[in-house]
Amino acid sequence: MQNIFNFFFTKATVAKPHFEFQEKEMNEIIQKNRQSLSLIDNWIDESAFSKSFFNYGVPDFIKTDINRQINHSATYTDLMVYLSAKHFKKVNYLEIGVSVGKNFFQLLESQHNSTFTGFDIEEINPVIEKLLILKEKKEWSTPSGSIKKTNSSLKKFDYKGMNVDYMCADVWDENSWAKLQGNKFNLVFSDALHSSKAILFEFEMLVKYDLLDDKFVIIWDDLIGKMKKAFFRIIKKYDKKYQIKDIYLLSINGWVGEHEGAHTVGVISNFPL
Numbered sequence: 001m002q003n004i005f006n007f008f009f010t011k012a013t014v015a016k017p018h019f020e021f022q023e024k025e026m027n028e029i030i031q032k033n034r035q036s037l038s039l040i041d042n043w044i045d046e047s048a049f050s051k052s053f054f055n056y057g058v059p060d061f062i063k064t065d066i067n068r069q070i071n072h073s074a075t076y077t078d079l080m081v082y083l084s085a086k087h088f089k090k091v092n093y094l095e096i097g098v099s100v101g102k103n104f105f106q107l108l109e110s111q112h113n114s115t116f117t118g119f120d121i122e123e124i125n126p127v128i129e130k131l132l133i134l135k136e137k138k139e140w141s142t143p144s145g146s147i148k149k150t151n152s153s154l155k156k157f158d159y160k161g162m163n164v165d166y167m168c169a170d171v172w173d174e175n176s177w178a179k180l181q182g183n184k185f186n187l188v189f190s191d192a193l194h195s196s197k198a199i200l201f202e203f204e205m206l207v208k209y210d211l212l213d214d215k216f217v218i219i220w221d222d223l224i225g226k227m228k229k230a231f232f233r234i235i236k237k238y239d240k241k242y243q244i245k246d247i248y249l250l251s252i253n254g255w256v257g258e259h260e261g262a263h264t265v266g267v268i269s270n271f272p273l
């Protein structure tokens with residue numbers, strides 16, 4: 001009887017298409033983020049690119065625009081900094097898919113007392129690494145089936161008194177996810193492998209290793225086609241466990257701002273945003 005009841009009366013999952021920003025607060029964040037971007041002249045280290053697996057996920061049409069100034073239309077980075085300022089005294093940030101670090105660096109520059117973890121199959125971009133102070137490095141072997149043929153690693157850095165971890169590993173390697181155990185992330189950005197299978201797997205890893213804080217926001221980039229379906233599957237599957245309160249599907253600029261089309265970005269939180 002209960003199953004029949006659930007079948008007919010499951011809560012409809014509706015994503016809101018717009019987010020209402022407080023204009024003054026958002027303008028200040030946009031200004032600060034554009035200033036942070038101006039601290040880096042060139043995001044591309046050709047030597048690192050020549051040794052990379054995916055050219056840091058930077059296709060040629062983005063590579064030509066990656067160093068260009070961007071205008072004051074909000075980006076997904078502005079959105080993340082806005083949500084952090086509004087809801088968290090201390091951010092514990094996880095970015096899955098860091099690439100050259102454009103978004104990651106703006107997040108770093110926006111905070112004073114937070115902690116950061118980047119996760120990417122590529123080695124940390126030397127452009128960012130040279131700004132950080134290395135404290136510790138651990139290495140372990142990568143599973144033989146991975147496209148990553150070098151050891152995986154976790155580097156621990158200091159940036160202006162904040163802890164910054166960078167895990168160079170394959171998203172598909174569960175053993176690497178296990179190394180994150182003990183962290184409680186309150187802001188997660190999923191932007192690595194843009195496939196439905198990968199984002200479902202990532203979420204399973206977040207759950208299995210208990211990586212989400214009591215109060216969290218999770219953001220996915222490029223939710224089109226099957227990715228959008230996977231987003232709603234995640235919500236449906238984990239709503240009971242996490243009591244998802246807010247769901248957004250937004251059209252917003254990405255890492256090269258107005259120099260490419262807007263991205264479809266999904267946001268969930270287990271508290272009202």
Ligand SMILES: C[S@@+](CC[C@H](N)C(=O)[O-])C[C@H]1O[C@@H](n2cnc3c(N)ncnc32)[C@H](O)[C@@H]1O
Nearest residue numbers: 056057097098099102103120121170171191192
């Ligand atoms: C679109 S880029 C990330 C952009 C970045 N989040 C930003 O906004 O500045 C995607 C990244 O995912 C990484 N990636 C792709 N497949 C991966 C895998 N199997 N494991 C870990 N990282 C992966 C790529 O190396 C690339 O750096």
